[in-house]
Amino acid sequence: MNLPTQYCTFYLAGQHFGVDVLEVQEILRFQEMTRVPLASPAVSGLINLRGQIVTAIDLRRRVGLPDRDEGGRLPTNVVLHSDGGAVSFLVDEIGDVIEVEESAFEPPPDTMPGHLRELVTGVFKLEDHLLLVLDSAAAADLDSRRPVELGA
Amino acid sequence: MSEMDDVISEFLVESYENLDRLDQDLIALEEAPGELQRIASIFRTVHTIKGTCGFLGFERLERLTHSGESLLSLLRDGERALDESAATALLRMVDAVRDVLAHIESTGDEGERDFQDLIAILDAIREGEVIEASVEAVEADPAVQAAPAGPSAADSSTETAGETPSHSVAEGSIRVEVGILDNLMNMVGELVLARNQILQHAGHRADSELDGTVQRLNMITTELQEQVMKTRMQPIGNVWSKIPRMVRDLCLDVDKEVRLVMEGKDTELDKTLLEAIKDPLVHIVRNSVDHGVETREARAAAGKPEVGQLTLRAYHEGGQVNLEISDDGAGVRLDRVRAKAIERGVVTPEEAGRLSDKEVMNLVFMPGFSTAEKVTNVSGRGVGMDVVKTNIEKIGGSIDLSTEVGVGTTIKIKIPLTLAIIPALIVTCQGDSYAIPQVNLLELVRLDTRTHPIETIHEVPVYRLRGNLLPLVALDKELGLVEAGSATRAEVVNIVVLSADDRQFGLVVDEINDTEEIVVKPLGKQLKGISAFAGATIMGDGAVALILDVFGLAQKAHVLGEMRDRKRFGQHGEAEGEEQELVSLLVFRLGDSTRMAVPLETVSRLEEFQRGRIERSGLSEVVQYRDSIMPLLDLGGYFGASAAGGATSEEVQAIVAQHDGRSVGLLVSAIEDIVETALDYKRGPDRRGVLGSVIVQGRVTEILDAASVITDLDPAAAM
Numbered sequence: 001m002n003l004p005t006q007y008c009t010f011y012l013a014g015q016h017f018g019v020d021v022l023e024v025q026e027i028l029r030f031q032e033m034t035r036v037p038l039a040s041p042a043v044s045g046l047i048n049l050r051g052q053i054v055t056a057i058d059l060r061r062r063v064g065l066p067d068r069d070e071g072g073r074l075p076t077n078v079v080l081h082s083d084g085g086a087v088s089f090l091v092d093e094i095g096d097v098i099e100v101e102e103s104a105f106e107p108p109p110d111t112m113p114g115h116l117r118e119l120v121t122g123v124f125k126l127e128d129h130l131l132l133v134l135d136s137a138a139a140a141d142l143d144s145r146r147p148v149e150l151g152a
Numbered sequence: 153m154s155e156m157d158d159v160i161s162e163f164l165v166e167s168y169e170n171l172d173r174l175d176q177d178l179i180a181l182e183e184a185p186g187e188l189q190r191i192a193s194i195f196r197t198v199h200t201i202k203g204t205c206g207f208l209g210f211e212r213l214e215r216l217t218h219s220g221e222s223l224l225s226l227l228r229d230g231e232r233a234l235d236e237s238a239a240t241a242l243l244r245m246v247d248a249v250r251d252v253l254a255h256i257e258s259t260g261d262e263g264e265r266d267f268q269d270l271i272a273i274l275d276a277i278r279e280g281e282v283i284e285a286s287v288e289a290v291e292a293d294p295a296v297q298a299a300p301a302g303p304s305a306a307d308s309s310t311e312t313a314g315e316t317p318s319h320s321v322a323e324g325s326i327r328v329e330v331g332i333l334d335n336l337m338n339m340v341g342e343l344v345l346a347r348n349q350i351l352q353h354a355g356h357r358a359d360s361e362l363d364g365t366v367q368r369l370n371m372i373t374t375e376l377q378e379q380v381m382k383t384r385m386q387p388i389g390n391v392w393s394k395i396p397r398m399v400r401d402l403c404l405d406v407d408k409e410v411r412l413v414m415e416g417k418d419t420e421l422d423k424t425l426l427e428a429i430k431d432p433l434v435h436i437v438r439n440s441v442d443h444g445v446e447t448r449e450a451r452a453a454a455g456k457p458e459v460g461q462l463t464l465r466a467y468h469e470g471g472q473v474n475l476e477i478s479d480d481g482a483g484v485r486l487d488r489v490r491a492k493a494i495e496r497g498v499v500t501p502e503e504a505g506r507l508s509d510k511e512v513m514n515l516v517f518m519p520g521f522s523t524a525e526k527v528t529n530v531s532g533r534g535v536g537m538d539v540v541k542t543n544i545e546k547i548g549g550s551i552d553l554s555t556e557v558g559v560g561t562t563i564k565i566k567i568p569l570t571l572a573i574i575p576a577l578i579v580t581c582q583g584d585s586y587a588i589p590q591v592n593l594l595e596l597v598r599l600d601t602r603t604h605p606i607e608t609i610h611e612v613p614v615y616r617l618r619g620n621l622l623p624l625v626a627l628d629k630e631l632g633l634v635e636a637g638s639a640t641r642a643e644v645v646n647i648v649v650l651s652a653d654d655r656q657f658g659l660v661v662d663e664i665n666d667t668e669e670i671v672v673k674p675l676g677k678q679l680k681g682i683s684a685f686a687g688a689t690i691m692g693d694g695a696v697a698l699i700l701d702v703f704g705l706a707q708k709a710h711v712l713g714e715m716r717d718r719k720r721f722g723q724h725g726e727a728e729g730e731e732q733e734l735v736s737l738l739v740f741r742l743g744d745s746t747r748m749a750v751p752l753e754t755v756s757r758l759e760e761f762q763r764g765r766i767e768r769s770g771l772s773e774v775v776q777y778r779d780s781i782m783p784l785l786d787l788g789g790y791f792g793a794s795a796a797g798g799a800t801s802e803e804v805q806a807i808v809a810q811h812d813g814r815s816v817g818l819l820v821s822a823i824e825d826i827v828e829t830a831l832d833y834k835r836g837p838d839r840r841g842v843l844g845s846v847i848v849q850g851r852v853t854e855i856l857d858a859a860s861v862i863t864d865l866d867p868a869a870a871m
Contacts, residue, residue: 032695033696034584034688034695034696034697034698035584036679036682036685036698037631037632037633037684038631038632038682038684039678039679039682040678043678043679045696046675046688046696046698047696048690048694048695048696050342051338051339051341051342051345051690052673053673053674053675053676053688053690053696054676055675055676055678055679057678084676084677084678085674085676085677086676087676087678140678141677141678142678
């Protein structure tokens, strides 16, 4: 498997996540946004990114974590390129760009809850903690929550 | 004449470009003779020039390019390799074509030179003869080669024409990718926003120097916006230019004579829209010539001029482009449309009977529909008008067909000027701004509920707008921003009256703000599934506002019912009085208060049975009726209407209807009346078994959907 070696990392409820650094377009501090009625609860709203309208997805909700505390720190936007235009993930805190060894990679453990396993492609065993690799395309795809593929 | 000039100058621009590429291609090909793709491309270029020459009547140029083309086709098929002699000859042909084009550009005709020598060389090379000799000749003095060939006078005129004004046409315009224009448009949109913000700031300071600069910025921005918009606009004539030829060919095919009249070909509209109407237009014109206009004999017999007329008309109206395609043909016969619709299973016979003329007309736009008696080469395959309609609606347009038997048919298409920037009404709902495209907007109503309380039917709010019942849809409830059952709001209600597909409804919003020109931006794929929104836009303060999709919203609120579902096509009536057909209705009562009616044509008899005659068979109540067993269905029970008085009486009232060839008795509490009235639905169905509500004798009366009730209640019918 040909894995990217550099990950842009961020934190959700204390858990360390990472996406391929090449997918990241920019990091933005919290932006005012327009709520979208009738949309999936994971959609926080729309932001105006220099004239481009970008959907902001609350990543905590998307991966099934509890909501942030009211009045706590405002989330940060991680804006990614995606095939349907840019999309923004709201995360608790942005981390470093981390370089990893392919040998430290492992597929997600089978005991991981199904909905999370759809979104996490694997785990890097770092020295003192674990880095979950987020499948950004799957996380940005709210329309179809396909059942987990059972395969080899 | 000027028309021809346009065509020619377009031909010139295109050909110059093609020739430049041809030079490069030929030279590259000499280096790598095996590149088939390149040969094919050269062949196509020459072929195009030849074809256009033939069309424009430049015979000499056509002959020359024809020889070149023949040689190229050998090369393309691999029967001959491109060697130096062939390449040289072809390059000379390119030069000669360029000369002729220059001549055409300056004088309007192709000149006297006929290029016999060059043609001879091309032909000779093609036939594989005397190649060496001709190469010698060509190479001997290529510069003066042309001179002895043609008359010297013509030659010199070509020479002078070729020098000075030569590429004026080509230099006057350049081809730009539409993508670049789109980007430009986006950036101008951004600039407009930045300008708006600066305007706001400048307003707070007393700085005359800044004010002056801001004013200038303001002006330039507005002008820039207009100009950039203009780059995307093209005259509709660009699309029409192919129609005359098409009509001519069609006429030959079907042996008719049609005169084509085109009005308003300078009408401009956005490039993307122009592309989108191209195919529908071709389709409609085909239909008109093939089905609309009659044969010469039929026309003569009908006392019309033998030559039919097809008129294309385009004009601006109310920020939209109107496009009319009318013929003076036989018109569409509604009875045939009805019959065909039934035959094709588009509607059932009962439904067809209920449809108004206008609705029958609309059947033409249903999938799989074609009234052509026979399938011809040209049309009548049953694919078509539905696709036309979908394509037009995709770009926010509408299509309408009107016809008169023996006089002709007119198809009217309305399309927005541009998709990029539209006028919209900004409304507020629960603190958020929403934009409503002005195309859907009919009027605004401000209602004081203290003097005009909102009425309800089955808890559905309605408003009497000049005598017509207007269903009301609360935007906040529809968007799920407040609880569905929550109390109706304040003393003053703002109603935005909207139209969606000929249906009207009132959208209740918190506040009505200004109208604005908004830049439409697409929504991300995560939100594509929400039918209530058509896109988003950026407001003056930089905030994002959602654009409401009025059609989607109406469907979501069930204002349109199942309109798009063809099986229920008959449910929506037309509000226009003159086209209403009168229908006989049997009005009956269920329980004590429920008043319903059923079209008399679905009733075969009215019967009264002694309660004692009712027997049970299996799960259902039946009665012996005319030597067979007829099931009795309890309508009151179905609709939940309590029959307080009915239970005690000795006789029961039944409406006997036919279903699948069997008789079925529908038990009602009382038969009230038979009335003749227009089936003018004031409301769509809001529960199963009902087609909608009409006002009969001043009272709201629901129309029974007998077929679906019988299917629901009768176990035998469901099998």
